[in-house]
Amino acid sequence: MTKVLIIGAGHAGGTAAALLRQHGHAGPIVLAGEEAAAPYQRPPLSKAWLKGEAGLDDLLLRPESFYVEQAIDLRLGVTATAIDAAARTVAFSDGTTETYDVLVLATGSTARRLPVPGGDDPSLLELRTLKDAERLKALLGPGKRLAVVGGGYVGLEAAASARALGADAVVIERMDRVLARVASQTLSDFFTALHRAHGVEILTSAEAQSLEARSLEDGVVRLADGRTIQADAILVGIGAQSCDGLAATAGLACDNGVVVDEQARTSDPAIFAIGDVTNRPVPVHDGARHRLESVPNALEQAKQAAAAIVGRPAPTPEVPWFWSDQYDVKLQIAGLPFGADRQVVRGDPTAPGFAVFHLQGQRLLCVEAVNAPAEFMGGRLLIGKATPVDAERLADAAVSMKAVAL
16 A cells, blocks of 8 residues: 655644545555644744643644544654655654655745844744744743844734733834735735834834844844844744755755645655645746745645545645734735736725735736735635726725626
């Protein structure tokens, strides 16, 4: 029987293992991960977990008993060190070797280090794993101050959670606005105002020149303009990079991630790759390649790989989507804005309940919806079907999302 070895026991890897059994795969499945915990959800780490609103049982994708019942060999606390594609074996850090007929790489991504003096100090915090979140949570509370280097979604979510725990927070962003790499100016303006209203200090056009984490509870961020930011904890959130080193060493095609096709298959027909580690085509955006870091992407590619492995029809391509929860605001984004030539705002962009649409001619490419579920869901459908839209009707909140199509 076909043996499937999955490297990476995160959301993508855990889902792929479960889907293989659900689809009737009867052969051996080995699911190996670096962390000590069974596959769990990562998005709550910067939100519910950090605020004490969720425990480990709430985070787990499935109880550990599931893997026993489904005869999935769950190997935790081990790191894959080498792939021998010719022999179809993988070596692990504990000295063991696993054979495979089909290999699935779900190694994810890792936090980028800040390339400044002190940027590699182990006392600095990041927020990628349960262990990271536990370290950060222990340092937050009344009278504490969190400095976040990087004004992206994870950093803003951590700042919001810090405020909920009674700690002060300052966000340091080298660009001229937060979310500059991932969101529209309208969205950046809204979240800047939201955080400042909740007492978060937002510093833009502020470049960290050096970091000094004297201890876990005593740090200094020195800015290029001479200012110093004192903090009890320093969190660096400047994005992530694909953990594709193992794949590259094994000779797989890599380009800002492991290159895969629409079935999540790599340049080696016996090896698949799924989740954050991949550089994948996005069919609903004309097959353009992107590296997507999101739970929906992990789930979609897990479906693709599982279907291909068991010989089922390929699942219908999905519209990429993302979300972020900050205070009482839910941001939902569908689609990718690349190639847009104009934006249409629907609703009041200074208050929750608005949406920003990115269009290319009459084609909708992306929607950013702030506490606007109808706009998110409607926009996602229009993007998926490539339905032409009327920009004037799209801007009129009195016109239903169903009525904006041409």
